[in-house]
Amino acid sequence: MTDFAEIWSYLAQGPLLWLTATLAAYAIGAACFQAAGRRPWVNPVLIAVVLLASLLALTGTPYPVYFEGAQFVHFLLGPATVALALPLWDNLGHVKRAALPLLAALLAGSSVAVLSALGLAVAFGIDGEVLASLAPKSATAPVALGISDRLGGSPTLTAVLVILTGIIGAICTTPLLNALRIRDWRARGFATGVAAHGIGTARAFQVHPTAGAFAGLGMGLNAVLTAFLAPLALRLFQ
Amino acid sequence: MIPALLTLLAAQLAGETLTRLTGAPLPGPVTGMLILLLGFALFPRLVEVLRPLATGILGNLSLLFVPAGTGVVGHLDKIVAYGPALVVVLFVSTLAAIAAGALAFAAVARLTGTEFEQ
Numbered sequence: 001m002t003d004f005a006e007i008w009s010y011l012a013q014g015p016l017l018w019l020t021a022t023l024a025a026y027a028i029g030a031a032c033f034q035a036a037g038r039r040p041w042v043n044p045v046l047i048a049v050v051l052l053a054s055l056l057a058l059t060g061t062p063y064p065v066y067f068e069g070a071q072f073v074h075f076l077l078g079p080a081t082v083a084l085a086l087p088l089w090d091n092l093g094h095v096k097r098a099a100l101p102l103l104a105a106l107l108a109g110s111s112v113a114v115l116s117a118l119g120l121a122v123a124f125g126i127d128g129e130v131l132a133s134l135a136p137k138s139a140t141a142p143v144a145l146g147i148s149d150r151l152g153g154s155p156t157l158t159a160v161l162v163i164l165t166g167i168i169g170a171i172c173t174t175p176l177l178n179a180l181r182i183r184d185w186r187a188r189g190f191a192t193g194v195a196a197h198g199i200g201t202a203r204a205f206q207v208h209p210t211a212g213a214f215a216g217l218g219m220g221l222n223a224v225l226t227a228f229l230a231p232l233a234l235r236l237f238q
Numbered sequence: 239m240i241p242a243l244l245t246l247l248a249a250q251l252a253g254e255t256l257t258r259l260t261g262a263p264l265p266g267p268v269t270g271m272l273i274l275l276l277g278f279a280l281f282p283r284l285v286e287v288l289r290p291l292a293t294g295i296l297g298n299l300s301l302l303f304v305p306a307g308t309g310v311v312g313h314l315d316k317i318v319a320y321g322p323a324l325v326v327v328l329f330v331s332t333l334a335a336i337a338a339g340a341l342a343f344a345a346v347a348r349l350t351g352t353e354f355e356q
Contacts, residue, residue: 109339156309
């Protein structure tokens with residue numbers, strides 16, 4: 001009979017174990033999110049990351065070994081970015097009807113997101129790889145990782161910054177926009193999607209369906225604009 | 239399922255190729271998204287071919303960030319060094335971006351008479 005240590009050393013080398021662990025950790029995170037009444041601060045991705053990071057530390061597994069299995073999930077980020085064409089297409093009617101306000105909000109939200117993050121970070125003495133990783137933090141994760149990679153940032157660090165940005169946006173957007181007395185659901189949703197991508201969009205859908213549709217649109221348009229803006233803005237601060 | 243998957247991958251492949259050929263600053267998959275959008279305009283039937291798969295992937299989008307997010311284990315030194323500053327940067331920048339976007343939208347909607355009917 002093979003003992004457990006041998007089975008472990010066999011499984012720990014193949015992709016099956018860590019692919020399963022990735023899905024299991026996310027399932028636990030998603031269950032916590034549901035149980036907490038879908039509150040934005042109980043984020044399934046953050047829970048899954050903490051669980052997996054602890055598991056890797058406990059078992060002494062290096063990240064590249066983990067990634068052998070997790071790469072199958074990671075690969076889908078590319079096709080998922082391409083699939084964002086669908087919600088954009090579905091919302092083309094909205095775009096045509098409110099083209100000018102959308103354009104103004106996109107330019108304002110997107111450039112403030114990139115410039116304020118880089119400007120403040122430089123003021124705090126952050127530079128190099130960390131600064132480049134920060135530049136695309138308001139874009140949706142698959143796009144942000146691609147941008148970060150091209151700018152010489154660290155995609156894994158960007159992933160964490162993107163997730164935190166989404167959580168912050170999702171928690172703060174309703175009280176902030178109430179304080180600013182913005183009542184237009186389109187403006188509220190769109191600005192949230194531009195600044196806080198998918199996590200903000202999920203929050204907007206909870207508040208109002210129109211806000212959700214415009215948030216999805218904001219997320220998609222900002223993904224494209226940030227790809228152009230982030231390299232230009234980073235050059236200003238380097 | 240297979241035609242939908244083929245369409246997504248082919249659009250991404252075309253996007254990666256075009257991005258590298260032209261040296262554009264866009265990530266390949268974003269170019270792929272724009273190519274697919276063009277495809278929808280040229281062949282509207284493509285939209286319904288793609289819908290089930292695209293909805294499935296986008297409905298579970300956050301799962302796809304987990305492998306990259308777990309890479310944080312390699313950056314714990316930077317998180318410790320820059321953690322408080324990064325949290326302040328993310329808070330201020332995200333709130334400023336939401337406020338700027340919403341105020342710009344509302345102001346231009348008022349100017350152009352495209353205000354929201356409740």
